[in-house]
Amino acid sequence: MKITILGCYAATPRSFTNPTSQVLEMKNHLFLIDCGEGTQVQLRRNRIKFSKIRHIFISHLHGDHFYGLVGLISTFRLLNREQELHVYGPKGIKEIISLQLKLANSWTNYPLIFHELQSKEQELLYEDDKLSVKTIPLKHRVYTNGFLFEEKPGERKLLVHEAQRLNIDKTLFKSLKKGKDVVSEDGELIPNSMVTSDPEPVKSYAFCSDTVYDPEIVPMIKRVTALYHESTFLEEQHELAFPTKHSTAKQAASIARDAGVQHLILGHYSTRYSDIELFRTEASEIFQNISLADDGKEFTF
Amino acid sequence: MKITILGCYAATPRSFTNPTSQVLEMKNHLFLIDCGEGTQVQLRRNRIKFSKIRHIFISHLHGDHFYGLVGLISTFRLLNREQELHVYGPKGIKEIISLQLKLANSWTNYPLIFHELQSKEQELLYEDDKLSVKTIPLKHRVYTNGFLFEEKPGERKLLVHEAQRLNIDKTLFKSLKKGKDVVSEDGELIPNSMVTSDPEPVKSYAFCSDTVYDPEIVPMIKRVTALYHESTFLEEQHELAFPTKHSTAKQAASIARDAGVQHLILGHYSTRYSDIELFRTEASEIFQNISLADDGKEFTF
Numbered sequence: 001m002k003i004t005i006l007g008c009y010a011a012t013p014r015s016f017t018n019p020t021s022q023v024l025e026m027k028n029h030l031f032l033i034d035c036g037e038g039t040q041v042q043l044r045r046n047r048i049k050f051s052k053i054r055h056i057f058i059s060h061l062h063g064d065h066f067y068g069l070v071g072l073i074s075t076f077r078l079l080n081r082e083q084e085l086h087v088y089g090p091k092g093i094k095e096i097i098s099l100q101l102k103l104a105n106s107w108t109n110y111p112l113i114f115h116e117l118q119s120k121e122q123e124l125l126y127e128d129d130k131l132s133v134k135t136i137p138l139k140h141r142v143y144t145n146g147f148l149f150e151e152k153p154g155e156r157k158l159l160v161h162e163a164q165r166l167n168i169d170k171t172l173f174k175s176l177k178k179g180k181d182v183v184s185e186d187g188e189l190i191p192n193s194m195v196t197s198d199p200e201p202v203k204s205y206a207f208c209s210d211t212v213y214d215p216e217i218v219p220m221i222k223r224v225t226a227l228y229h230e231s232t233f234l235e236e237q238h239e240l241a242f243p244t245k246h247s248t249a250k251q252a253a254s255i256a257r258d259a260g261v262q263h264l265i266l267g268h269y270s271t272r273y274s275d276i277e278l279f280r281t282e283a284s285e286i287f288q289n290i291s292l293a294d295d296g297k298e299f300t301f
Numbered sequence: 302m303k304i305t306i307l308g309c310y311a312a313t314p315r316s317f318t319n320p321t322s323q324v325l326e327m328k329n330h331l332f333l334i335d336c337g338e339g340t341q342v343q344l345r346r347n348r349i350k351f352s353k354i355r356h357i358f359i360s361h362l363h364g365d366h367f368y369g370l371v372g373l374i375s376t377f378r379l380l381n382r383e384q385e386l387h388v389y390g391p392k393g394i395k396e397i398i399s400l401q402l403k404l405a406n407s408w409t410n411y412p413l414i415f416h417e418l419q420s421k422e423q424e425l426l427y428e429d430d431k432l433s434v435k436t437i438p439l440k441h442r443v444y445t446n447g448f449l450f451e452e453k454p455g456e457r458k459l460l461v462h463e464a465q466r467l468n469i470d471k472t473l474f475k476s477l478k479k480g481k482d483v484v485s486e487d488g489e490l491i492p493n494s495m496v497t498s499d500p501e502p503v504k505s506y507a508f509c510s511d512t513v514y515d516p517e518i519v520p521m522i523k524r525v526t527a528l529y530h531e532s533t534f535l536e537e538q539h540e541l542a543f544p545t546k547h548s549t550a551k552q553a554a555s556i557a558r559d560a561g562v563q564h565l566i567l568g569h570y571s572t573r574y575s576d577i578e579l580f581r582t583e584a585s586e587i588f589q590n591i592s593l594a595d596d597g598k599e600f601t602f
Contacts, residue, residue, distance in 0.1 A: 012376040015345045037372045038339050044316045061404045063375045067368075071338045074364045075313040092404040099400060103362045103393040105443050142406050 001026050001151075001203045001225065001301045006042035008267035008293040010232050010246075011064055013037050018295050019064035020268060022228070023048055024205055026149055027130040032056045033147060033207050039068035040075050046296060050079060055126060057133070058089030059209060060144035066093070070100050073108060081110040088125050090143045091116040117145060122220060136220050138211035140245045146208035148220060156196035163195045203301055206261070209268050212242060213251035218259045225301050227261040228293065230268035231279050237270075249279040253286035263301065267293030302327050302452075302504040302526065303601045307343035309568035309594040311533050311547075312365055314338050319596050320365035321569060323529070324349055325506055327450055328431040333357045334448060334508050340369035341376050347597060351380060356427060358434070359390030360510060361445035367394070371401050374409060382411040389426050391444045392417040418446060423521060437521050439512035441546045447509035449521060457497035464496045504602055507562070510569045513543060514552035519560045526602050528562040529594065531569035532580050538571075550580040554587035564602065568594030 002025040007018025019036025023043075030052040032039075043050060058066045066089065076085060085108075087093065094114040101107050115125065117135065126133040129152065136146030155177035163176065168190060172182040181192050206221040209230035221227055232246035241248050247255075249266060256264035264287055266279050273279075276292050283290050291299060303326040308319025320337025324344075331353040333340075344351060359367045367390065377386060386409075388394065395415040402408050416426065418436065427434040430453065437447035456478035464477065469491060473483040482493050507522040510531035522528055533547035542549050548556075550567060557565035565588055567580045574580075577593050584591050592600060 011379055013339075013342050013372070015342060037369065038314075038342065041314050041316060041339065061401075062407070063372055063401070063405060067372045067375075067401075068338065071314070071364055071368045074368075078312055090404075092400075096397075096401055096404065099393075100362075100364070100368075100397055103391075103397065103443075104364060106363070142404075 001205060003205065003226065003228070003265070003299045003301075004046055004048065005267065005293045005295060005297045005299075006039055006046060007036050007295050008269065009295070010268050010270050012271075013064075014271065016295075017271065018042055019067075020059075020209060021068065022207070022293075023053075024149055024207075026203070026205070027151060029055070029131070031133070031149065034059055034065040034209075035067075035069040035072060036064045037067040037071075040072045042295070043072075050076065051081065051083070054084065055086045055133075056088070057125070057147045057207075058087065058093060059138070059146065059207070060140060060142050061090050061092060061096075062142065062210070065210075069093075070097050073097060073101070073112065074104075074106065076110065077106065077108045081108075084111040084113060086113050086115060086126075088115045088117065090145075091118045118143065134220075136206060136208060136217055138208060138217065139214050140210045140212065144210060146206060146211065146217070148204065148206050148224070150204040150224075151202040153202050154199040156192070156199055159195050159197060166190055166195060168195065205301075208255075210246060212245040213247045213255070215255070215258065218255060221255075221259045221261065223259070224261050226263040226265060226299065227256055227259065228265045228267060229255055231266045231283065232268050232270045234273065234278055234282055237272075249282040250286060253283035253290070256283075256287045263289050263291060263299075265291045265293050265299060302506060303599060304506065304527065304529070304566070305347055305349065306568065306594045306596060306598045306600075307340055307347060308337050308596050309570070310596070311569050311571050313572075314365075315572065317596075318572065319343055320368075321360075321510060322369065323508070323594075324354075325450055325508075327504070327506070328452060330356070330432070332434070332450065335360055335366045335510075336368075336370040336373060337365045338368040338372075341373045343596070344373075351377065352382065352384070355385065356387045356434075357389070358426070358448045358508075359388065359394060360439070360447060360508070361441060361443050362391050362393060362397075363443065363511070366511075370394075371398055374398060374402070374413065375405075375407065377411065378407065378409045382409075385412040385414060387414050387416060387427075389416045389418060391446075392419045419444065435521075437507060437509060437518055439509060439518065440515050441511045441513065445511060447507060447512065447518070449505065449507050449525070451505040451525075452503040454503050455500040457493070457500050460496050460498060467491055467496060469496065506602075509556075511547060513546040514548045514556070516556070516559065519556060522556075522560045522562065524560070525562050527564040527566060527600065528557055528560065529566045529568060530556055532567045532584065533569050533571050535574065535579055535583055538573075550583040551587055554584035554591070557584075557588045564590050564592060564600075566592045566594050566600060 229252035
């Protein structure tokens with residue numbers, strides 16, 4: 001599981017910082033999460049293959065999280081994309097994009113499929129045999145969702161030598177990997193646990209931005225491998241956090257601690273702070289395993 | 302008169318090239334012409350004061366000419382802009398921008414005034430005592446305008462010593478600057494030309510992008526100081542120019558020659574060409590005074 005941060009600064013793009021966008025690589029998928037202005041250039045700079053992106057998740061309709069989407073969709077067209085593109089985002093996103101493509105007289109030549117969200121309950125957005133993607137309803141100034149990406153448990157690992165020693169026919173190996181008990185060539189019942197070991201532990205990633213401090217999300221992100229939680233402010237400016245519906249580094253760390261996550265990644269820093277290490281320092285008092293997002297940074301778990 | 306090229310490459314933004322946008326400084330105005338994705342970052346990199354921009358002109362609604370507009374408008378809001386912003390562009394631009402600001406629940410706190418264009422005849426868009434701005438109707442795949450910026454003649458220059466020698470009262474100097482004849486203290490009629498010289502020659506700038514080769518624009522851009530004319534292709538690819546409604550370098554040079562302009566600036570290069578000097582070489586066979594636009598380049602006339 002790899003996360004590439006394309007942009008992680010709040011509000012307006014600046015000469016050397018980018019608004020929110022990141023790519024999650026999980027089980028051979030490339031998921032694009034949010035798409036601030038300049039995302040397509042950041043994708044190029046980070047050498048991410050445009051054609052591998054088939055699903056884009058937009059948290060909310062503030063410009064710093066989606067103004068780069070229409071440009072990316074247009075570029076896909078110029079690159080002669082043929083495969084489907086799925087866009088998940090708040091209701092209204094389809095109208096915004098469609099209007100612009102219509103007025104430019106340049107509808108896409110590939111299937112562009114919008115999945116508009118408006119529920120305030122958790123929803124399953126995507127599922128295959130390897131993973132699932134669900135919303136994490138967040139509280140912000142406009143309708144907002146975080147996203148939870150969860151791998152599914154893989155097959156059990158076959159202990160080949162043990163299976164051979166017990167004289168189990170090879171045609172039964174598939175059943176063993178699926179956790180079934182089998183009967184050996186000698187007619188003995190072999191319990192699955194005797195010839196398999198547990199599968200690789202599953203990994204999971206929760207993206208939570210933008211949001212006010214909200215303990216209600218804790219049950220949804222329990223024990224995830226990595227949590228990206230916004231920390232727009234430091235506690236020193238905590239009086240700004242609630243009215244703007246953002247969080248402080250300390251609040252993000254409290255959520256991480258209460259959910260028992262393995263890693264916390266902080267981001268969505270207000271550009272008022274010149275040193276992002278201050279966010280780590282503050283959050284470390286509450287939670288230990290902290291990383292700071294920064295544009296171009298990669299995290300592998 | 303100064304032109305700063307923020308971006309001048311066709312189609313999609315790339316790691317180190319930007320789509321169309323430029324700033325014209327004329328008579329203490331800063332006019333922004335087109336606004337491709339990433340324009341606000343290019344404005345910062347080129348140290349152009351956001352607050353001095355009061356008029357934005359959008360040629361047409363293809364993404365590489367306006368996808369950066371909504372972001373810039375939003376950033377003005379975050380910067381607490383108070384003064385009016387005037388946006389001139391094709392009909393539909395108001396709906397696109399308004400819809401996005403509405404869904405983000407973040408209408409501007411400054412007056413945002415749209416001037417939507419749909420005439421196929423030349424129109425006067427802006428005028429004050431120092432200059433005027435008119436459309437140059439262009440032919441492209443969608444409704445498109447170029448823009449003509451023209452200084453107005455200033456006052457005549459007073460030859461002060463001569464006026465004193467002829468015993469002209471100081472209160473008449475204003476009339477002299479306006480080209481009037483006056484009567485001296487000695488009762489003599491003094492023809493204006495005896496005590497004034499011609500004003501500074503006026504400057505003018507024509508922006509023509511995107512457009513197919515179209516001699517009909519020649520009368521509108523006669524003898525301008527500088528003409529920016531798109532040259533998406535070289536003659537080698539001239540068979541692509543007409544169907545896509547773009548021009549070659551040679552065609553741009555023909556327009557410059559026929560209009561008798563002083564300087565031709567080429568730009569809007571297709572990213573298929575790795576060396577933009579090829580455009581100069583081709584155009585030079587038709588017209589001598591050629592400059593190549595490039596991102597970050599400034600031209601002063």
